[in-house]
Amino acid sequence: xxxxxxxxxxxxxxxxxxxxxxxxxxxxxxxxxxxxLAIVGESGCGKSVTAFSxxxxxxxxxxxxxxGTALFKxxxxxxxxxxxxxxxxxxxxTMIFQEPMTSLNPVFTVGSQIAEAVFYHMNVGKAAxxxxxxxxxxxxxxxxxxxxxxxxxxxxxxxxxxxxxIAMSLACEPDLVFADEPTTALDVTIQAQMLxxxxxxxxxxxxxxxxxxxxxxxxxHVADRVAVMYAGTIVETASVTDLxxxxxxxxxxxxxxxxxxxxxxxxxxxxIQGMVPSIDNMPEGCRFFDRCERKDQCRSDILPxxxxxxxxxxxxxxxxxxx
Amino acid sequence: xLQYIIKxxxxxxxxxxxxxxxxxxVVRMAPGDPAQVILGDSASHESxxxxxxxxxxxxxxxxxxGEFLGSLVQGDLGNSIIRxxxxxxxxxxxxPYTVExxxxxxxxxxxxxxxxxxxxxxxxxxxxxxxxxxxxxxGLSFPAxxxxxxxxxxxxxxxxxxxxxxxxxxxxxxxxxxxxxxxAINLGLIMMAYVVRxxxxxxxxxxxxxxxxxxxxxGLPGIIILYKHALKNALIPVITIIGLxxxxxxxxxxxxxxxxxxxxxxxxxxxxxxxxxxxxxxxLMVIYAFLIVLVNLVTDLTYGMVDPRIRKQ
Numbered sequence: 001x002x003x004x005x006x007x008x009x010x011x012x013x014x015x016x017x018x019x020x021x022x023x024x025x026x027x028x029x030x031x032x033x034x035x036x037l038a039i040v041g042e043s044g045c046g047k048s049v050t051a052f053s054x055x056x057x058x059x060x061x062x063x064x065x066x067x068g069t070a071l072f073k074x075x076x077x078x079x080x081x082x083x084x085x086x087x088x089x090x091x092x093x094t095m096i097f098q099e100p101m102t103s104l105n106p107v108f109t110v111g112s113q114i115a116e117a118v119f120y121h122m123n124v125g126k127a128a129x130x131x132x133x134x135x136x137x138x139x140x141x142x143x144x145x146x147x148x149x150x151x152x153x154x155x156x157x158x159x160x161x162x163x164x165x166i167a168m169s170l171a172c173e174p175d176l177v178f179a180d181e182p183t184t185a186l187d188v189t190i191q192a193q194m195l196x197x198x199x200x201x202x203x204x205x206x207x208x209x210x211x212x213x214x215x216x217x218x219x220x221h222v223a224d225r226v227a228v229m230y231a232g233t234i235v236e237t238a239s240v241t242d243l244x245x246x247x248x249x250x251x252x253x254x255x256x257x258x259x260x261x262x263x264x265x266x267x268x269x270x271x272i273q274g275m276v277p278s279i280d281n282m283p284e285g286c287r288f289f290d291r292c293e294r295k296d297q298c299r300s301d302i303l304p305x306x307x308x309x310x311x312x313x314x315x316x317x318x319x320x321x322x323x
Numbered sequence: 324x325l326q327y328i329i330k331x332x333x334x335x336x337x338x339x340x341x342x343x344x345x346x347x348x349v350v351r352m353a354p355g356d357p358a359q360v361i362l363g364d365s366a367s368h369e370s371x372x373x374x375x376x377x378x379x380x381x382x383x384x385x386x387x388x389g390e391f392l393g394s395l396v397q398g399d400l401g402n403s404i405i406r407x408x409x410x411x412x413x414x415x416x417x418x419p420y421t422v423e424x425x426x427x428x429x430x431x432x433x434x435x436x437x438x439x440x441x442x443x444x445x446x447x448x449x450x451x452x453x454x455x456x457x458x459x460x461x462g463l464s465f466p467a468x469x470x471x472x473x474x475x476x477x478x479x480x481x482x483x484x485x486x487x488x489x490x491x492x493x494x495x496x497x498x499x500x501x502x503x504x505x506x507a508i509n510l511g512l513i514m515m516a517y518v519v520r521x522x523x524x525x526x527x528x529x530x531x532x533x534x535x536x537x538x539x540x541x542g543l544p545g546i547i548i549l550y551k552h553a554l555k556n557a558l559i560p561v562i563t564i565i566g567l568x569x570x571x572x573x574x575x576x577x578x579x580x581x582x583x584x585x586x587x588x589x590x591x592x593x594x595x596x597x598x599x600x601x602x603x604x605x606x607l608m609v610i611y612a613f614l615i616v617l618v619n620l621v622t623d624l625t626y627g628m629v630d631p632r633i634r635k636q
Contacts, residue, residue, distance in 0.1 A: 057539055090542025097540075102533040107555050107630060117541045152631040168541065 004175055004208045005031040010068030012053045021279045023049045024232045028306060036209040038219040041229035047212045051178045055095055056085045091121040094169035098181040100161035104153040110164045111149030117171040136167035140197060159190040173205060180212045195221055216259055220244060228252050231276055231287040234306060238315040248317045250292045294321060335616040342612040343605060347388055350601050357404045357599040378404055400606035405598045410606040419493065421587035425576050427507035429569055432514025440522025447527065455519060462516030467575040471509045471582035478505060488584040506583045510572055521564040526557040559630050566622025570615050
């Protein structure tokens, strides 16, 4: 099996008051076993929507998947029966969320919430599930798991809650973990610990990871490949080294220029001019056109496709000027 | 835990004191005179004065108040002015009727209201949801005396399933339950309406929480997500509403007892008002205030059982 996950032309739409509008359009990427793909982009660009679409976690009312396939270990996640998807979810494919404090149920003990994932997927008794939960708590480096098992989420710090979430997501030795901005809500020192932990566990468990973030510093740390999203589309995918060394899409270039750096004079920082087009007013052609520095050399009426570069076929760019 | 309960009961003392003080003076400010009620309109001035002296009503109000507090501390509510009986025993005779009625009403309202509220939230904006919501709105808007009369008309007068006057023999369990049905439904309708509405909105809010998304992401069966993860959280505000409206229900039990001609605190309070039986009225108010305080305490304790964040401080 070459790819663990192959997504092709995934489009998801949301219902607003005046009708259905595309939240993501023609998302395509693939993921090898043991690989980490980072999806980066600003808030609202469709990173989380992409992950939720694949996990089957979109709200039942007011959202729909318009097109696409998503082969997970050879089976299409988007068309399989709900019950089958439910069994994959939480066992072979899991997710870690952004807000650890609100993502755990406040009225159940943290240990029981981990054990629950084991209990419902692994066909074991309550005692075995508890034993496994304690192992997992130890694995994510929670000190004194036996005593922490009966704590409620409000007894623990944000970082500890996120460790619980991670333990929960690893309960059934998944092949693929979605990490949806898992460090955004934590303070910087805890962020570093968490990234290190995730990386270590990923290596140990031989799993693939899709890491959603808006933090390019984090991307450089964790990712093997990167997909840059803008206004509901992927504008560039490349290996992490290619992306930082040789960004080709004008948006990626502008994004990298807007990061402040400690080792350079920060007068060079240039924010991207203009605004992201809103969901109910998407341009027909290139979505970045209005903000693009090189728009004088380009045309606004054609939507470019995500195409491999001639000089580097592993780097794909959605830009007329790069073809 | 025991310490907490004792603390809460001690805190009830100032509340009770405030209630009895208020009642004591308000009752005496109201127009009317018990001596006049006892002796009738044609009584002479001398006999009225004599009776007032006999009842102790001629003494300064503040002295009467002190005397009342003095015996209250010893658990004695005094003697009824009109009935010449100990108020403790008068109340003890009818208290079981009211307690049983209120409990049955609450139970009925919760048992029917909670599943309906869950149904309404899960199938929101369906026909069933609209019917449930309109039904609960009707339950909310009907005054207890009116719904009581309609129930009597339908089930006692036309169908003849239940007696019109519910004055059960407390030793006969079958008769007791039979006569409890209609009054309990009458009270339960109100409770049900509140429970349906609060359960629906609370569950809808809970279903949008992050931890519900986590439960889904964990691949739990839908029924476990709804009944375990969502409902336990959604119950917290519903318990508050139930606790609050038990107080309202106690008020409505007065109307229900009168409509169904059922013995209880409600009927007693009405006659005490009519007869200007100051002492009995005071005694009843103390009991009502105590019941409300007790209900609040039970509500708070239930809270802790459901929500670990409130459990111990």
